[in-house]
Ligand SMILES: Cc1cc2nc3c(=O)[nH]c(=O)nc-3n(C[C@H](O)[C@H](O)[C@H](O)COP(=O)(O)OP(=O)(O)OC[C@H]3O[C@@H](n4cnc5c(N)ncnc54)[C@H](O)[C@@H]3O)c2cc1C
Ligand code: FES
């Protein structure tokens with residue numbers, strides 16, 4: 001069977017700084033960054049090619065993250081995103097924000113505050129700053145840092161994906177704080193009132209490799225069914241690293257990130273159903289205040305640049321033992337909806353992982369959605385131990401959900417990452433908690449059980465002994481935090 005694509009093999013263009021540029025020169029795996037630079041737009045830089053430094057950040061017009069009408073300028077890592085994923089899309093680079101004689105307000109603020117020295121990082125910072133400057137709902141003055149990074153008038157994570165070797169950050173943060181708000185007549189603000197560009201179907205082939213953006217979920221599933229070697233790609237924040245650093249070249253990439261069927265969100269009183277193709281920033285904003293454990297997870301997940309592209313489907317699709325959503329979703333009793341051209345099936349997340357980076361998902365299946373029961377009131381925490389506070393993968397992650405009635409633990413969900421070949425649920429510890437009063441003694445005794453869960457090993461992120469020590473102290477820490485009013 002051949003999948004019909006009304007627009008297959010047609011030369012594609014992207015709008016960059018208001019100019020229509022042909023994507024034809026880009027190979028199926030080429031990054032947006034390499035393509036932009038090949039077009040002479042060398043403002044965006046390659047620092048690391050693995051999403052860590054933000055020198056490559058650019059702005060793209062996307063649906064508003066809060067789900068409202070209109071569009072939003074979102075910054076993301078151009079080094080990871082495949083160029084052809086931007087056919088029909090609108091991109092703005094630092095060159096499109098301002099010129100040396102007519103600086104954009106964020107560029108002017110950086111110059112005035114001494115936020116740029118060698119300048120290598122500056123175009124990426126400027127794009128992240130511009131995304132924050134234009135973010136709907138942002139106020140004119142910095143608010144106190146809020147636990148929910150987007151709840152304050154300023155997103156304290158807006159620059160979390162950008163590194164600078166020279167300035168020590170203070171002048172950059174001062175420039176961000178000083179930049180104020182855009183005028184209503186600003187063309188970038190005016191653009192926000194219009195809908196985002198629609199995704200168009202793409203089928204590009206070169207040198208035995210192929211990139212396809214299907215027009216629908218059914219087309220995506222048909223491709224996976226026809227081509228067992230097809231690899232889905234959503235935000236490319238994991239796959240892009242493999243392409244850049246491990247020279248991975250899947251013969252067929254099937255782009256999922258704009259498929260409407262994977263971008264649905266249902267918020268009910270008893271359940272959230274999150275489309276696998278929503279970005280983490282979208283989930284963070286649109287579910288804020290619904291499930292405390294998720295509110296605590298997102299600010300610790302990578303950087304704003306990564307969360308603006310990364311999806312939940314991609315995080316679970318990696319089946320990584322150190323992926324951060326899995327411990328939280330295990331603790332929350334989440335269920336995955338898997339779709340194939342034969343229909344859908346539901347799999348409890350506890351039954352999803354079968355071994356190191358192995359799952360029950362068949363190659364012809366996609367994660368379509370994640371169903372999460374809304375927990376009873378109680379205590380929630382996400383303890384993430386990583387070498388860098390923001391924008392780093394976990395060495396150990398412990399997710400807690402305790403249901404409490406009159407101070408007694410009536411239900412417990414504990415998910416662990418980084419202590420076994422897969423994310424696991426700490427069942428023995430949960431059993432040691434349920435039915436007991438939530439006090440220091442229970443935390444200590446159940447904490448001793450938690451210390452025995454998993455099979456921690458030593459690697460570059462943490463030693464086995466350190467991982468075991470994190471487990472051993474996690475419940476006493478949680479008790480202390482919960483009784484101190486912190487979590
Ligand atoms: C700098 C940096 C920091 C990071 N920090 C963190 C972190 O703090 N915590 C963390 O957990 N991860 C982190 N990551 C890893 C990555 O960002 C996440 O795993 C992210 O959620 C992947 O989502 P994606 O949409 O970009 O996936 P992609 O890269 O597009 O895909 C990843 C894998 O999932 C598959 N896939 C994608 N969508 C689906 C689907 N719907 N169904 C089935 N399979 C699918 C793909 O085939 C691929 O194998 C980080 C990555 C970088 C580069
Ligand atoms: S080049 Fe470092 S994040 Fe893209």
Ligand code: FES
Nearest residue numbers: 117118164165166
């Ligand atoms: S100014 Fe030199 S890296 Fe930032």
